[in-house]
Amino acid sequence: MPDAPVAIRAGNPTASVGIPARQIVTADTPRLEIRALTRRFDGRAVVDGVSLQVMPGQVTCLLGPSGCGKTTTLRMIAGVERQDAGQILIDGAEISGPGGDTPPEHRRIGLMFQDFALFPHLSVAANVAFGLTGPREAVRARVAEMLARVDLSRYIDAWPHELSGGEQQRVALARALAPRPRIMLMDEPFSGLDNRLRDEIRDETLAVLKEEGTAVLLVTHEPEEAMRMADEIALMRGGRIVQQGAPYNIYNAPVDRAAVAFFSDVNVIRGRVQGALTETPFGQFLAPGQPDGAEVEIVIRPQHLKIDFDREGRGPLPTPQDGTPARGVVQRARFMGNESLVEFRMDHDGSILKATVPNVFLPRPGKPLWLTIRRDRCFVFPMR
Incomplete structure (x- = not known):
């Protein structure tokens, strides 16, 4: 291993000096907690009162579109950006807030970026050792341990440019974990x-982080990645967390139409409430809590539309679960790999609805078919 200096440097993304201690930590103390975190640029709140908690060994995902404040939140936690208001706590101890501000290199927080940020002039070993302190033998042993952990022991004397993208990713993970950070911040x-390698490296990375008991806060704009990785998702929009919970709950109990649409394509049927019911060509839908005369949007994902054949102008009989069928004409059908997507122009108003079905189903354009809608898979929201 090269004789490069390995002392902690200001701003080092994997710095590992202790944070303020003398704090009683219990099993229910969050490893990371942020309270009402706010950051403004030119008078505009880019992050607006964001609060969340991450427990040891938990993976929480900040999910949202580009520009919603995810990365700025991460930068404030890391200490490379100073918040305008709010607190950041690690194991119950304030590291940034009204009581003062702990420098980034003293927060014991690891960072992983999209570009891996390996030093090209340092060997793999020296990259992993960067940020470690202590006797040379102890540093060497920790480097060897971490490279073995990510199955890269044979590359200990290699250079970053000699590695594949996946191998560079694993070196970045080993470097980030080497100082034993309490928290790992991951920005996409x-x-x-590539897709195949991404799944493999992502799963390996999570397994190592969970074994280490590291609290992970991950930023992504990909819903599938968030669903696959996270124990909890914090859905961000316009600088705020609009919904937070387990992936199952976020997906199946969305807070509004935009939350549904962020995870999948949606179909929207509009109607007006009368007596807590909304009349549509697909039958009546419950609209609890909505006043008479209010306009609502009934939102349903394409996979929850059911398709039935046309029987000389007649469709299937209505059922309590699927309601009343409505007829549409196929506009186009596409095979998507493990499912088919079929688009319909509806007879009753000319609107376009999309349905997905497993396997190959490619009806010809112009063919009439009937659609029904699963009542238990619909979401009813006030008109925006």
Whole structure:
């Protein structure tokens, strides 16, 4: 291993000096907690009162479109950006807030970025050792341990340019974990990898982080990645967390139409409430809590539309679960790999609805078919 200096440097993304201690830490103390975190640029709140908690060994995902404040939140936690208001706590101890501000190199927070940020002039060993302190033998042993952990022991004396993208990613993970950070912040670290490699490296990375008991806060704009990785998702929009919870709950109990649409394509049927019911060509839908005369949007994902054949102008009989069928004419059908997407122009108003079905189903354009809608898979929201 090269005789490069390995002392902690200001701003080092994997710095590992202790944070303020003398804090009683219990099993229910969050490893990371942020309270009402706010950051403004030119008078505009880019992050607006964001609060969340991450427990040891938990993976929480900040999910949202570009520009919603995800990365700025991460930068404030890391200490490379100073918040305008709010607190950041690690194991119950304030590291940034009204009581003062702990420098980034003293927060014991690891960072992983999309571009891996390996030093090209340092060997793999020296990259992993960067940020470690202590006797040379101890540093060497920790480097060897971490490279073995990510199955890269044979590359200990290699240079970054000699590695594949996936191998560079694993070196970055080993470097980030070497100082034993309490928290790992990850800013879309897998987006530069191809799909097959991404899944493999992502799963390996999570397994190592969970074994270490590290609290992970991951930023992504990919819903599938968030669903696959996260124990909890914080859905961000316009600088705020609009919904937070387990992936299952976020997906199946969305807070509004935009939350549904962020995870999948949607169909929207509009109607007006009368007596807590909304009359549509697909039958009546419950609209609890909505006043008479209010306009609502009934939102349903394409996979929850059911298709039936046309029987000389007649469709299937209505059922309590699927309601009343409505007829549409196929506009186009496409095979998407493990499912088919069929688009319909509806007879009753000319609107376009999309349905997905497993396997190959490619009806010809112009063919009439009937659609029904699963009542238990619909979401009813006030008109925006």
